[in-house]
Amino acid sequence: MKNTFALLILSMGCIGLNGQALAVGDAAAGKEKAAQVCASCHGAEGNSTDPQYPRLAGQYASYLVQALREYKEGDRKNPIMLGFASGLSEADIENLAAWFASQPGGLTTPVLLRRAVPE
Amino acid sequence: MRKKTFTRALMLAIGISFAGSSLAAGDAAAGKWKALTCLGCHGIPSYTNAYPTYNVPRLGGQHAKYLVSALQAYQNGQRNHPTMRAQASNLNDQDMQDIAAFFENEK
Helix, strand or coil: CHHHHHHHHHHHHHHHHHHHHHCCCCHHHHHHHHHHHCHHHHCCCCCCCCCCCCCCCCCCHHHHHHHHHHHHHCCCCCHHHHHHHHCCCHHHHHHHHHHHHCCCCCCECCHHHHCCCCC | CHHHHHHHHHHHHHHHHHHHHHCCCCCHHHHHHHCHHHHHHHCCCCCEECCCCEECCCCECCCHHHHHHHHHHHHCCCCCCHHHHHHHHCCCHHHHHHHHHHHHHCC
């Protein structure tokens, strides 16, 4: 009985932690927003064909969120991205990041060390 | 004799100018070694920046042209990440091209 109680507490703790760690956006909403705002340069799925624009497909969501916030706040000085990012809410940013991060065909971690460390 | 020397000098000059222009493209093999420092962070899956906490970006398969412009932005202060500014400050144009070519090829 005592064990069951301890397990219950533990599992609640895990659920709480998971919820915090995830804090993810809504990829479906991100897909819609991406089609309106990002697709013309980065491609609808983030596999840009023009090499001056970065691929976003398969990028870490947390990095995409960070980059968009920096563009929006002017910490990254880029006139084009400032223009697009200023119009995004925090929810838009999370959703876009979730969408692009979940798209295939994009980015990887270089193989030199990837073999040694499981993703 | 003089004419021959002039012709040789001209050919050499042309050769050098071609060599100069071919340097503009990145050399992925050279970039592999120049990128070893980069891989200390960008070569570890799910590695995170300390503060604020977010994943260090994946660079394998990224467009070389974009990577060069990103490195230039760190070097000239348009991007202000302290570690990346320090790393980029030590790179010349050829280093950037080579490193970018290496990452682009790592698909």
